[in-house]
Amino acid sequence: MIRVVINGKACTAEKGESLLSVARRKGIDIPAFCYEETLAPYGACRMCLVEVVKGAQEGITTACTLAAAEGLEVLTQTSEIVSLRRALIELYLAQAPRSEAIRALAQRYGIQKTRFARKVRPDDPLQNRCILCGLCVRICHDVMGAGAINYIGRGHFTEINTPFYEESAVCMGCGACARVCPTQAIAFEDIVQTRTMKSWSGTRVPLHACSKCGRHFAPAPFVNYARQKLAPDLQQTPLRLCPDCRSREIARKAVLLSTGAAVAD
Amino acid sequence: MGLATCGIAAGADRVYAALESAIRKQEHNIQLRRVGCIGYCREEPLVNIHLPGKPLVILHRVTEADTGRILHAAATGDVPRDLALCRINAWDPIVGDKLVFGTGFEDIPAYETTPYFAPQQKIVLRSAGLINPEDIDEYFAVGGYTALHKAITEMSPADVVHEVIISGLRGRGGAGFPTGLKWNFTKEEQSLRKYIICNADEGDPGAYMNRNEMESDPHMILEGMLIGAYAIGAREGVIYVRAEYPLAIERLTAAISQAQRHGLLGENIFGTDFSFSVTIAGGAGAFVCGEETALIASIEGQTGRPRPRPPFPAQKGLWGMPTNINNVETWSNIPVIIHRGGKWFSGIGVPENSGTKVFSLVGEVECVGLAEVPLGTSIRTLVFDIGNGGLRGKAIKAVQTGGPSGGCIPASLFDTPLDYAHLTEVGSIMGSGGVVVMGTETSMVDTARFFIGFTDEESCGKCVPCREGLKHMLMILDKILAGRASVADIEILEELSGLIRKTSLCGLGQTAPNPVLTTLRYFRNEYEALVERSRSS
Ligand SMILES: Cc1cc2nc3c(=O)[nH]c(=O)nc-3n(C[C@H](O)[C@H](O)[C@H](O)COP(=O)(O)O)c2cc1C
Ligand code: SF4
Ligand code: FES
Numbered sequence: 001m002i003r004v005v006i007n008g009k010a011c012t013a014e015k016g017e018s019l020l021s022v023a024r025r026k027g028i029d030i031p032a033f034c035y036e037e038t039l040a041p042y043g044a045c046r047m048c049l050v051e052v053v054k055g056a057q058e059g060i061t062t063a064c065t066l067a068a069a070e071g072l073e074v075l076t077q078t079s080e081i082v083s084l085r086r087a088l089i090e091l092y093l094a095q096a097p098r099s100e101a102i103r104a105l106a107q108r109y110g111i112q113k114t115r116f117a118r119k120v121r122p123d124d125p126l127q128n129r130c131i132l133c134g135l136c137v138r139i140c141h142d143v144m145g146a147g148a149i150n151y152i153g154r155g156h157f158t159e160i161n162t163p164f165y166e167e168s169a170v171c172m173g174c175g176a177c178a179r180v181c182p183t184q185a186i187a188f189e190d191i192v193q194t195r196t197m198k199s200w201s202g203t204r205v206p207l208h209a210c211s212k213c214g215r216h217f218a219p220a221p222f223v224n225y226a227r228q229k230l231a232p233d234l235q236q237t238p239l240r241l242c243p244d245c246r247s248r249e250i251a252r253k254a255v256l257l258s259t260g261a262a263v264a265d
Numbered sequence: 266m267g268l269a270t271c272g273i274a275a276g277a278d279r280v281y282a283a284l285e286s287a288i289r290k291q292e293h294n295i296q297l298r299r300v301g302c303i304g305y306c307r308e309e310p311l312v313n314i315h316l317p318g319k320p321l322v323i324l325h326r327v328t329e330a331d332t333g334r335i336l337h338a339a340a341t342g343d344v345p346r347d348l349a350l351c352r353i354n355a356w357d358p359i360v361g362d363k364l365v366f367g368t369g370f371e372d373i374p375a376y377e378t379t380p381y382f383a384p385q386q387k388i389v390l391r392s393a394g395l396i397n398p399e400d401i402d403e404y405f406a407v408g409g410y411t412a413l414h415k416a417i418t419e420m421s422p423a424d425v426v427h428e429v430i431i432s433g434l435r436g437r438g439g440a441g442f443p444t445g446l447k448w449n450f451t452k453e454e455q456s457l458r459k460y461i462i463c464n465a466d467e468g469d470p471g472a473y474m475n476r477n478e479m480e481s482d483p484h485m486i487l488e489g490m491l492i493g494a495y496a497i498g499a500r501e502g503v504i505y506v507r508a509e510y511p512l513a514i515e516r517l518t519a520a521i522s523q524a525q526r527h528g529l530l531g532e533n534i535f536g537t538d539f540s541f542s543v544t545i546a547g548g549a550g551a552f553v554c555g556e557e558t559a560l561i562a563s564i565e566g567q568t569g570r571p572r573p574r575p576p577f578p579a580q581k582g583l584w585g586m587p588t589n590i591n592n593v594e595t596w597s598n599i600p601v602i603i604h605r606g607g608k609w610f611s612g613i614g615v616p617e618n619s620g621t622k623v624f625s626l627v628g629e630v631e632c633v634g635l636a637e638v639p640l641g642t643s644i645r646t647l648v649f650d651i652g653n654g655g656l657r658g659k660a661i662k663a664v665q666t667g668g669p670s671g672g673c674i675p676a677s678l679f680d681t682p683l684d685y686a687h688l689t690e691v692g693s694i695m696g697s698g699g700v701v702v703m704g705t706e707t708s709m710v711d712t713a714r715f716f717i718g719f720t721d722e723e724s725c726g727k728c729v730p731c732r733e734g735l736k737h738m739l740m741i742l743d744k745i746l747a748g749r750a751s752v753a754d755i756e757i758l759e760e761l762s763g764l765i766r767k768t769s770l771c772g773l774g775q776t777a778p779n780p781v782l783t784t785l786r787y788f789r790n791e792y793e794a795l796v797e798r799s800r801s802s
Contacts, residue, residue: 043573044728046768060767065573087764091733115757116737132726151568151726154551156736158726 005054005073013068020048020063023076030076031085031105033182034133035064039142045133046088049081050074060084082109090114098128099183125161125199129185132158136177136186144225146170149177149200162201171197173205173219195219210242212249217242267311267394269302269480270512271473276328277310283329284312287336295339298403301481303394304623304635305350305381311394314344318367320352321395323376344370351379359391360604361408381632384650388613388621389597390637393481398516401523404484410529412600416492417535425496425603426452432607433619434599438464438555438592439667439696440772441685447589450579451497454587459499462564462583462590463490465506465513466548466555469668470719472699474623474635475593479506479513482597483520487543489596491529492603494541497589502541505560507548517545552669552723556771557590559725570725571771592697594623615641618684622698628664629656630702638683645679648702655704662705663787665712667696669719670776672783673709692783694776709788710795714742716780720773731774734765738781745792748799755792759785 001012006023013022018041023030033045041064048063054073060081063074075081086109092102093114106112120128134151137160141147148171152159162168173195178186187198190207193216197203207216208223241249266272266281281299288295303311308325312335315321322344324335331348338345352373356364376382387393396403404410416425430445451459463486467475479486490502506514521543524530532540546564553559554569561583563569582588598620602610611619618640624647627633631653638647644664648654655661663673666683672693674681681687688695703712721735741758744750762778762785769775785792 041573043770046728046730046770049768062573065575067575084764084768087760088729088768091729091737094737095729095733116733117740131729132732134727153726155721155724155726156732158732 002068002070004068004071007074007076015068015070017068018064019050019066019068019072019074022068023063028076030063032064033131034135036135036139036180039135039138041065042134042138045131047085049084050076051078051081085109086111090116092131094118096129096131096183096185099131099185101183102129102131125187125201126159126185127187127199129183130160131183131185132160133182134160135180135182136160139176139180144172144174144176146172146174148172148203161199162203165201167201168197168203171200171203171205172221172225173197173203174222174225175219190216192216210245211240212245213242215242215244266297266299267302267309267313268299269477270510271302271306271477272309272311273512275306275309279329280310280312280327280332283332284336287332291336293336293340295336298397299399300395301393301398302477302635304385304390304477304637305632306634307632308350308634311350312348313395314339315366316342316344319369320354320373321356321366322352322370322373323350324348325350344373346373349373351376351382356395357391358395358407359388359601360412361406364395364407380653381634381636381651384642384646385637386613386621386639387637388601389478389594389623390481390635391601392485393477396482398481398483399519401484401520401527404482408604409484409600410488412603413488413491413495413529414535416603417495417537417539420603422452422496422498425492428607429496429599429602430607432598432602432610433617434595434602434610435618435685436592437594437598437622437698439694441695444591444595447579447591448493448497450577451499451587451589454579456587458501458584458586459497460583460586460588461490461494461497461499461502462557462560462578462588463502463504463593463596464555464557464560464590465504465510465593466560467507467510467593467697468552468555468723469697469699471627471701472625472668472697474625474698476510476513477635478593478597478623479510480516483513483517484524485600486517486593486596487520487524487530489599490543491534491541492599493589493591493596495539499589500540500542502543503546503564503583504543505546505548505554505564507554508550509548514545514547521545551725552719553725553771553773556773559771560590561588570727571773573770594698614639615682615684617686622683622695624683624698624700626652626700626702628700628702629659629661629704629707630654631656631658640684641682643680643682644674644700647683647700648679652702655702660705661702662707663703663709665693665701665703665716665780666699667694667776667779668699669716669723670694670773670779671696671699672779673703673712673787674783675787678787692786693779709784709791710742710746713780713784714739714746717742717777720777724773724777728768728770728774730765731769731771731777734761734769735774735777737761738765738778742781745795748795750796750799752793752796755785755796 011026030048032048034042043065050063052058089106094116097118148168193207195205205219208218208220310327312324312327353376392407434444435441549563554563556571559569559571578588621637623637636651663675665673721739724731726732
């Protein structure tokens with residue numbers, strides 16, 4: 001363990017750990033849109049700016065990509081950082097005018113409106129909320145191993161979607177993308193036995209039915225994927241049941257066990 | 266016959282074909298060879314004639330119609346005076362013995378007194394335009410691969426790194442990081458596999474020095490890389506060449522196979538246990554792929570998007586292994602440093618800025634071309650002595666150095682030395698060495714708009730200040746140019762410039778606002794005049 005100093009407060013950290021993680025653990029608020037602990041730091045949203053006052057690279061840098069080192073000292077809220085962040089927020093307000101998360105942050109920074117031209121596309125699959133933080137692309141590729149979506153184009157024409165805007169054959173419908181999205185831009189919908197990833201070119205994924213009550217409760221390819229990840233002796237039972245039936249089943253087993261009765265599956 | 270891309274564009278290949286067929290038909294005892302480009306692009310096509318005992322004479326602006334009289338004169342031991350540009354009695358190829366051509370033709374101006382060449386010092390372009398880039402024997406003839414032999418057989422890797430450190434050589438790819446120090450980082454990394462990369466992506470519009478270095482003297486780059494690989498402990502190297510450079514790729518490919526045949530690439534070079542191989546990777550065509558981390562991603566088959574540093578390539582580069590990456594011109598200097606010594610090299614140029622730099626002089630200047638001068642040479646020398654001033658005698662307003670993200674330097678500051686610190690001080694950068702000359706009629710707001718248009722187009726889109734910020738800068742510049750802007754817009758432009766510079770992820774964004782910042786600094790009146798006009802209309 002080593003010691004770093006954030007805003008004058010000493011914090012313990014793992015050597016090499018992302019400074020953003022250290023700060024979060026300490027309850028120090030640094031806005032960040034593109035960081036997720038399970039993924040490698042990406043350094044794209046530039047919101048997590050901090051100023052290194054003592055350390056290897058002094059000056060303004062991003063906290064997510066800053067590795068904790070003994071004696072590192074940073075400030076997270078200098079007037080320069082705040083004004084840079086405010087300008088970045090204005091750019092985000094223009095880029096993703098429908099995002100409530102961005103508007104909420106703007107409010108906290110006392111920004112009423114952006115000075116920049118707002119981009120609104122009526123048919124935007126990402127609901128004019130995407131800020132291109134790349135979390136969805138990375139979680140899908142790096143964690144889920146599916147790689148169903150990617151960047152299309154470059155510069156400010158960059159979009160995120162499935163290749164050629166066609167329904168994806170590899171999307172498992174797991175929804176990890178929607179869960180990590182900091183601006184709730186990704187939409188999907190479950191209707192009876194099908195999940196439709198509305199943001200991803202309407203990709204359709206069949207839903208798996210509970211073997212007990214018959215309710216369609218989870219994307220089938222994802223159930224298969226999860227099954228493969230489990231130890232062989234666990235691969236059969238639990239995932240056949242929807243969450244409701246599963247808890248009932250567990251309760252039943254618990255009661256039976258407590259009475260000393262033999263338990264069957 | 267000078268046959269680099271620039272010469273071919275001027276029609277050199279047709280002149281070459283005409284010379285070839287005439288020589289064959291008339292059974293002249295004349296050998297015709299291809300050479301690269303000596304850098305005087307304005308005067309191309311160039312033909313060098315060497316008659317036994319006579320100086321090498323450079324003929325300029327040669328056309329197919331001239332071939333007959335050139336050959337006729339040569340057969341009688343003469344050269345056509347009206348085509349003669351200058352003569353070279355002897356030449357120092359820096360790494361080899363002096364080439365003595367001969368004497369005579371006193372009436373033809375000497376190379377050393379030709380205004381275009383006089384202020385130049387050829388270290389990198391030491392053999393460009395004089396040897397056949399497709400023939401390894403000609404490279405041997407100018408001392409080629411002797412520096413490699415010296416490094417491998419007489420020096421330890423640490424000695425080599427030390428020599429590069431004391432030479433003071435700084436990277437020629439833009440940022441000017443000390444090369445020896447960089448080598449040391451990778452050398453010190455413990456790893457079974459290490460890589461070296463030659464960055465030949467050269468994406469700056471108007472810059473073509475790397476292309477010429479590869480087309481005119483490809484072996485010097487291989488030799489530099491071999492020496493670097495030995496010093497660092499790498500067994501594999503990659504040359505990343507932009508796909509728009511087919512001739513460079515062709516000549517490098519040929520050079521690699523010749524070097525392999527001579528045992529200069531491959532296993533147990535010079536009978537030692539040092540082994541090294543090189544492959545060529547074609548560029549993905551995006552400007553940002555020249556940035557080192559994006560370049561590495563591109564070689565690995567991923568989209569060329571920069572990633573945050575650290576980790577630096579020296580720690581985690583190609584395929585996650587320690588990797589040293591240098592620019593073409595940086596590698597080109599290495600054989601010289603080993604052959605002549607780091608101390609000798611450090612004597613060229615000015616303190617902290619040793620050696621020479623090849624600049625591409627383009628735009629509204631009389632003599633366009635590639636000029637190699639010691640660092641610290643003034644802009645004035647480059648533009649007025651070498652470049653002979655504005656095109657057709659017109660006045661010059663400014664130069665823009667360092668590629669699309671360099672700054673515009675006004676004529677009043679032309680005494681500024683071309684070195685890293687001074688260029689930064691006036692708001693510009695060295696970059697890859699592009700110098701665009703602008704005449705008095707140029708609108709500086711328009712110029713700034715042009716460059717922001719370029720960087721906006723080339724932004725990879727990963728980080729918000731560069732991606733969104735440049736877009737809005739461009740919109741504001743358009744508004745100013747259309748006469749619809751207010752003073753507040755100029756202020757927003759300044760604020761955005763600062764934001765993009767300070768908060769962008771990679772060098773593209775960090776330098777992209779330079780054209781706006783410098784034109785605002787030196788030509789603010791032009792912005793104000795446009796704003797004024799919109800107020801009165
Ligand atoms: C947008 C961008 C484009 C670049 N393009 C090139 C290039 O075309 N060639 C090059 O050698 N370096 C280029 N660089 C610099 C490289 O990232 C790297 O610093 C350089 O190759 C290191 O070599 P050196 O130390 O020999 O200069 C570029 C940097 C940026 C930010
Ligand atoms: S500064 Fe521009 S080019 Fe560099 S990573 Fe950011 S968006 Fe991409
Ligand atoms: S969280 Fe650090 S740049 Fe996005």
